Amino acid sequence: MKLEMTQEQTLITGMVRKFVREEIVPLELNLDPDADELDPADRDRLIEKTKAMGLYGLGIPAEYGGPDIDLMTSTLIAIEMSQHRAGLYAPCYGTFGGAGLAQLFEATDEQKEQYLFPTLRGEKRGFFGLSEPSGGSDPARAIQTKAERDGDDWIINGGKLWISGADKADYGLVFARTDKDKGRNGVTCFIVDTDNPGFHVRRVVHTLRSAHYATELQFEDMRIPHANILGEVNKGFAIASHRLTRQRIPYAAGCLGVAIKAQEMALEYVPQRETFGAPLSSRQAIQWMLVDNEIDIKQATWITLEAAAKADNGEGFRKEAAMAKLVATEAGGRVVDRCMQMFGGLGVAKDLPLERWFREMRIRRIGEGPSEVQRHVIARELLGESLR
Numbered sequence: 035m036k037l038e039m040t041q042e043q044t045l046i047t048g049m050v051r052k053f054v055r056e057e058i059v060p061l062e063l064n065l066d067p068d069a070d071e072l073d074p075a076d077r078d079r080l081i082e083k084t085k086a087m088g089l090y091g092l093g094i095p096a097e098y099g100g101p102d103i104d105l106m107t108s109t110l111i112a113i114e115m116s117q118h119r120a121g122l123y124a125p126c127y128g129t130f131g132g133a134g135l136a137q138l139f140e141a142t143d144e145q146k147e148q149y150l151f152p153t154l155r156g157e158k159r160g161f162f163g164l165s166e167p168s169g170g171s172d173p174a175r176a177i178q179t180k181a182e183r184d185g186d187d188w189i190i191n192g193g194k195l196w197i198s199g200a201d202k203a204d205y206g207l208v209f210a211r212t213d214k215d216k217g218r219n220g221v222t223c224f225i226v227d228t229d230n231p232g233f234h235v236r237r238v239v240h241t242l243r244s245a246h247y248a249t250e251l252q253f254e255d256m257r258i259p260h261a262n263i264l265g266e267v268n269k270g271f272a273i274a275s276h277r278l279t280r281q282r283i284p285y286a287a288g289c290l291g292v293a294i295k296a297q298e299m300a301l302e303y304v305p306q307r308e309t310f311g312a313p314l315s316s317r318q319a320i321q322w323m324l325v326d327n328e329i330d331i332k333q334a335t336w337i338t339l340e341a342a343a344k345a346d347n348g349e350g351f352r353k354e355a356a357m358a359k360l361v362a363t364e365a366g367g368r369v370v371d372r373c374m375q376m377f378g379g380l381g382v383a384k385d386l387p388l389e390r391w392f393r394e395m396r397i398r399r400i401g402e403g404p405s406e407v408q409r410h411v412i413a414r415e416l417l418g419e420s421l422r
């Protein structure tokens with residue numbers, strides 16, 4: 035097994051690291067500690083830079099104008115991109131562009147014209163509407179939002195909960211039940227415009243996340259044309275679960291980047307800070323926190339990179355992606371917590387990014403499938419048919 039980056043990966047990650055340190059971190063010094071957007075002029079200027087680096091449009095396939103890079107390289111980039119205060123939920127404040135809803139690459143030509151291309155040009159925003167008040171861990175069973183056929187249209191009634199950014203979106207993917215007897219084979223994915231008269235944002239839900247709020251949605255006799263079905267009737271759940279599996283790898287990478295940066299900050303701080311007449315770094319209690327951080331980071335890194343390598347090799351990676359999500363989110367939480375402890379009062383102040391990372395990292399053990407669900411996925415992969 036070869037455990038080294040290619041020359042290209044070394045070059046690209048070096049460029050992204052420099053970009054984060056020289057362009058993003060200095061701007062953050064003058065931003066509200068809870069901000070998740072840059073001043074538009076700064077944003078446009080930095081987008082020109084990421085375009086010049088050949089990295090604008092991360093996650094967009096090359097045939098749609100994105101950079102031609104594999105998941106391993108994107109994962110290494112994601113580790114770098116999150117190493118600033120807003121890095122977990124707004125890595126580099128969106129200046130690398132991105133695919134948005136990757137499912138739309140499977141859309142029809144008309145759907146691509148209406149939704150995908152404007153999204154890639156930064157003109158439209160979408161949301162991903164799977165979870166409901168009845169439960170998000172097992173959405174295939176929990177989905178109660180109903181879609182019923184009416185001529186060339188479908189009528190959707192129901193609601194969603196926890197849907198990120200739907201209050202600022204132009205459209206979204208809504209997963210609704212179209213056959214009540216077929217479980218995961220009875221769910222269809224609809225592309226829904228947010229100006230539809232039946233679409234309502236009931237409330238914005240404030241969480242531990244600084245910005246980029248979640249929402250509760252309500253659909254009342256929302257009439258959607260049949261042409262707005264993404265994929266096929268009753269095959270929507272496969273669209274959702276494919277996305278969720280792949281997404282777990284960059285999700286893990288974001289947590290890793292934050293953990294690496296927090297550890298770097300602690301390593302710089304503890305030799306300088308003195309208590310009881312000696313630097314903190316001379317205390318075994320502090321050294322062991324640093325050691326435990328290092329081990330947490332290394333374990334999570336290798337598990338995450340293995341998942342990316344398997345996906346790139348075309349091998350099954352469901353188990354590895356679940357392991358990466360589980361280990362990186364839990365390790366990330368422990369590392370940030372230990373670093374906070376080493377910084378004392380400064381650790382919990384908004385002067386440093388640690389308090390924001392601490393809050394937002396906690397969500398990572400729940401969002402995109404809680405830790406217990408990842409363990410459930412891994413157990414199913416290990417035990418296979420004997421569990422069914």
Ligand SMILES: Cc1cc2nc3c(=O)[nH]c(=O)nc-3n(C[C@H](O)[C@H](O)[C@H](O)COP(=O)(O)OP(=O)(O)OC[C@H]3O[C@@H](n4cnc5c(N)ncnc54)[C@H](O)[C@@H]3O)c2cc1C
Nearest residue numbers: 162163164165169170171196197198248401402403404406
């Ligand atoms: C800030 C935020 C943003 C989100 N954004 C979106 C979004 O944009 N789109 C979207 O569709 N969803 C989104 N979600 C929803 C998220 O995916 C769900 O919260 C998550 O899947 C858990 O669902 P739930 O909250 O309904 O918890 P439940 O399904 O009720 O589960 C509760 C708890 O039970 C435990 N549990 C569940 N299953 C098992 C099991 N098999 N064994 C043991 N324990 C178990 C877990 O600890 C879990 O946390 C978001 C959530 C948050 C908090």
